[in-house]
Amino acid sequence: MTTFEPETGLVIRYHYLWQRQALAGEETGRKVRPVCVVIPVGATGTDVVLFPLTTQPPGPDRLAVQVPETERRRLRLKGDGPAWIILDEGNRDELPGSYHLEPVALNPVRFHYGVFSPAFMRVVLTTLAQAIRAQRLKVVSRSE
Template sequence: MTGDLRPGTIVQYPYLWKWQQERGETEGRKDRPVCVILAVRGSDGLTHLALLAISSRQPGSEQVAIEVPEIECRRGGLSDLKRAWISVSEYNYDIAERSFYLDAGEPALGRFSRSFMMKLASAVSPLFRAGQVRIDRID
């Protein structure tokens, strides 16, 4: 699977929330679907990833999230969720080839459409520029 990680790909991943990191936690509590929002091959030859959490819970007031349309849930392999939101107020950073959390043998759940990914990309652009809500998973 690490060779097929491109924007829009949905995979299972033990996402570490910002509030968990602030409490000193270093591991995500459970595997959850995440969306690859950015996959960049660096000059080091490695694939650098930005991953957004997908949740079936409506976001709290401290989170910024976009609801996933039903058609995108089906495309993303999330049909078992009645409703889903993608958090765009934080992201996990990982390196595909060195990740302790990505399973190279596990297939992707699905993939969001290009048009939905454009909507997500415009929502997270300020997040990337601010650089304050990146949660590193590379230690």
């Protein structure tokens, strides 16, 4: 059983399914990666939208926010270079009961790294609001 409650800014390990993979008929993410729980969308608070973190620089057509180095170090996210949270696509799923969760290395009951700071989440939410207003947000549903 998982040991967390979903909340805005929580960073978890998850088999993220990119929209291009879903459109090609794939049903599971190819790689476990950190994702950020940004939007609880259901009345119970367990239905959420997850946004991927990546170390690959986003293309000019992507909407993303660079993760500050202090946030990366505080959450002990892997990698030496910059990371971004992609905000023009996400996965909708139910937490904490999702089959797509993956435990943090060496700790089979811990599925999260921690929570991004409120200051950083204000930047993320402002950018996400821009994506929603511009109708650029694409969501892949994973909870079926």
